Amino acid sequence: DAGVIQSPRHEVTEMGQEVTLRCKPISGHDYLFWYRQTMMRGLELLIYFNNNVPIDDSGMPEDRFSAKMPNASFSTLKIQPSEPRDSAVYFCASSPLRGRERSPLHFGNGTRLTVT
Amino acid sequence: GNSVTQMEGPVTLSEEAFLTINCTYTATGYPSLFWYVQYPGEGLQLLLKATKADDKGSNKGFEATYRKETTSFHLEKGSVQVSDSAVYFCALSGARTGNQFYFGTGTSLTVIP
Numbered sequence: 001d002a003g004v005i006q007s008p009r010h011e012v013t014e015m016g017q018e019v020t021l022r023c024k025p026i027s028g029h030d031y032l033f034w035y036r037q038t039m040m041r042g043l044e045l046l047i048y049f050n051n052n053v054p055i056d057d058s059g060m061p062e063d064r065f066s067a068k069m070p071n072a073s074f075s076t077l078k079i080q081p082s083e084p085r086d087s088a089v090y091f092c093a094s095s096p097l098r099g100r101e102r103s104p105l106h107f108g109n110g111t112r113l114t115v116t
Numbered sequence: 117g118n119s120v121t122q123m124e125g126p127v128t129l130s131e132e133a134f135l136t137i138n139c140t141y142t143a144t145g146y147p148s149l150f151w152y153v154q155y156p157g158e159g160l161q162l163l164l165k166a167t168k169a170d171d172k173g174s175n176k177g178f179e180a181t182y183r184k185e186t187t188s189f190h191l192e193k194g195s196v197q198v199s200d201s202a203v204y205f206c207a208l209s210g211a212r213t214g215n216q217f218y219f220g221t222g223t224s225l226t227v228i229p
């Protein structure tokens with residue numbers, strides 16, 4: 001199993017540009033999560049999907065952020081327009097749901113976004 | 117509500133020292149509890165987990181026991197190594213958390229030779 005795959009690993013862009021982050025979850029996982037990690041705020045949940053449907057997007061900071069999951073094997077997080085304060089590491093994670101036991105999250109290696 | 121509180125870092129220890137990182141939680145129902153580890157430049161990896169009261173999770177010499185009476189899940193290791201230097205996150209999840217995961221703020225550990 002290749003694990004959760006994120007691309008790109010690093011993204012440097014100028015303020016005002018559109019940024020698209022990509023994620024391929026582990027095959028068979030029903031849940032997909034997008035997190036943002038910064039020194040100041042730690043790990044923040046942005047949005048999560050169950051069976052490709054967004055369940056909770058209350059963590060999405062502004063309308064500039066949007067996320068989609070067109071199928072079970074692909075999700076995108078888009079920022080348009082980007083701002084310097086969006087600079088962070090963005091993680092995608094997936095998880096199956098096995099019975100009553102909460103299965104752990106499997107994280108990708110993240111995308112480090114720098115907006116100048 | 118649901119939340120996780122971890123001890124503040126950073127923590128610096130000498131090799132072979134004993135490690136404790138405290139974690140307490142607030143949750144509705146009976147959540148599962150987790151410890152994740154993050155090495156530099158990488159994503160979080162599951163270190164260990166416990167799904168019910170009095171369960172002990174263990175992996176790579178690390179242990180944590182699910183204590184319902186004290187709502188705690190402290191991480192311990194008897195003898196740390198330089199390779200254990202990382203950031204450690206305590207987390208909870210369960211059916212009554214809406215299947216969300218709640219993470220602590222992370223504790224940075226540096227082990228010096």
